Structure formats: structure tokens, C-alpha cells
Amino acid sequence: DIQMTQSPSTLSASVGDRVTITCRASQSVTNWLAWYQQKPGKAPKLLIYKASSLESGVPSRFSGSGSGTEFTLTISSLQPDDFATYYCQQYNFYSSIFGQGTKVEIK
Amino acid sequence: QVQLVESGGGVVQPGRSLRLSCAASGFTFSSYAMHWVRQAPGKGLEWVAVISYDGTNKYYADSVKGRFTISRENSNNTLDLQMHSLRPDDTSVYYCARRAPGAAGYDYWGQGTLVTVSS
Numbered sequence: 001d002i003q004m005t006q007s008p009s010t011l012s013a014s015v016g017d018r019v020t021i022t023c024r025a026s027q028s029v030t031n032w033l034a035w036y037q038q039k040p041g042k043a044p045k046l047l048i049y050k051a052s053s054l055e056s057g058v059p060s061r062f063s064g065s066g067s068g069t070e071f072t073l074t075i076s077s078l079q080p081d082d083f084a085t086y087y088c089q090q091y092n093f094y095s096s097i098f099g100q101g102t103k104v105e106i107k
Numbered sequence: 108q109v110q111l112v113e114s115g116g117g118v119v120q121p122g123r124s125l126r127l128s129c130a131a132s133g134f135t136f137s138s139y140a141m142h143w144v145r146q147a148p149g150k151g152l153e154w155v156a157v158i159s160y161d162g163t164n165k166y167y168a169d170s171v172k173g174r175f176t177i178s179r180e181n182s183n184n185t186l187d188l189q190m191h192s193l194r195p196d197d198t199s200v201y202y203c204a205r206r207a208p209g210a211a212g213y214d215y216w217g218q219g220t221l222v223t224v225s226s
Contacts (some may be wrong), residue, residue, distance in 0.1 A: 012195065014145035020109065034211075034212035034213070036152075036212075036213075038152075042143075042218075043202055043216035043218060043219060044152065044202075044213075044216055045216075046207070046212045046213060046214050048212075049207065049211040049212035049214075050210075050211060050212075053211065055211075055212070055214065087151065087152055089152075089212065089213075091210070091212060091213075092139065092210070093157065093159075093164075093166075094157065094164075094166040094208070095154065095157075095166060095168070096142070096144075096157075097154065098151055098152040098153065098154065100149070100151050101151045101152075
């Protein structure tokens, strides 16, 4: 079974910082990789799909890169609304695995 | 606008059954594969099950296989999750989610419904 490992688990940052979150797959997932943002008590929100495609309506400060087994989510300039938990997700039609999440906290 | 509204959650004793529903609106429900994803209190996201747009293909996480059944009624725009033999570790918020066109992740989610398995 594929495993998805995110790092770090928690990240402390300030408004304006550049933030990078890494997701590693135990085997190649080609580019079937998505990133989500989740705030407390809310459903996840799709940010990035197919590793690097920005979902409609998502600010351009969010970007994704990578393929195969290593992927990154970058927030170019952290905004107050971005403090949340972020999940990577490997997906195909018949299954999906989420990473364990990265909580972005205010420094 | 696209809306997904879950219902059916509640408190249930271990070993009992519960049926969750997800009412879809604002899009052509019969054209989309649909998923259930759950989240235990304070924990991460766990994919549960998927059903194809026409209901012919269904897949499950190992943790629920043989106990949960996903189904859909396209004429009513509803997605269901029948849960049997519930265990305390099934306690979670259950979300229904739409698989975006072109396999582009899950683009719409419901607000979730809480299932608590406890005696």
C-alpha cells in the first residue's frame, strides 16, 4: 500500500513568510497528487490538483510542484487567512491516501 | 451553486448500524463519481469509499471493507453510506465529496456529519 508522509507536522511562520510543505510517497504516484487546506470545524478545500494545477479561485500565492514520489506545496507570502492545516492526497479512481497533515501556526 | 449536505449522523452503540446520506444539488449528480471521507476527532483525513457515476463500481478502504456499503440514487441526487458492525474507532466526522472532472481531486465537500460510536 502507498503511504504519504508530510513534513513538517507543524510549522511556525509569520505573515509574509515563504512556506514550503513536503509530501513524499512510498512509491510513484505520477502526478495524481492534490493539496487541501482545512480550518477548524470546516471541510477541506482543494488548492492544487495534478501536483501543480491551481484550483479555480485559489490565490496565486499557492503553488505545487513535483512528480513521482516527492511533492511540495509553497505559499509564497503567508497571509493571515492561510493559518490552517494542509493535507496532501494521492488519488486515483479506486482509492486515495491522505498525508497526516501539516499545521501552519502563527509564529 | 454546488451543494452537498450530509445527514444521518448521531450516537450509536458498538455493533449497531447507521445510514448516512448526502443530498447533492447544483450540478448533474449522475455525471460524477462520489466519495466518502472521514476524520476522527483531532485527527487527519481518511478516505472511506468511492462509487462511480453510474453506481456500477465501488471501492472501499480496508478499514471498512465488508462493513460499509456505498450506494447512490441518481434519480434523487443522493449518496448513501450504510454502516454495519460499528466500532468505537469509526467515530468521525463523515464528509461526502465530489470527484472533480478529469480526476482533478475532490472539488466540493459537504459540511460533514458526526458519527459517535459509544456505549
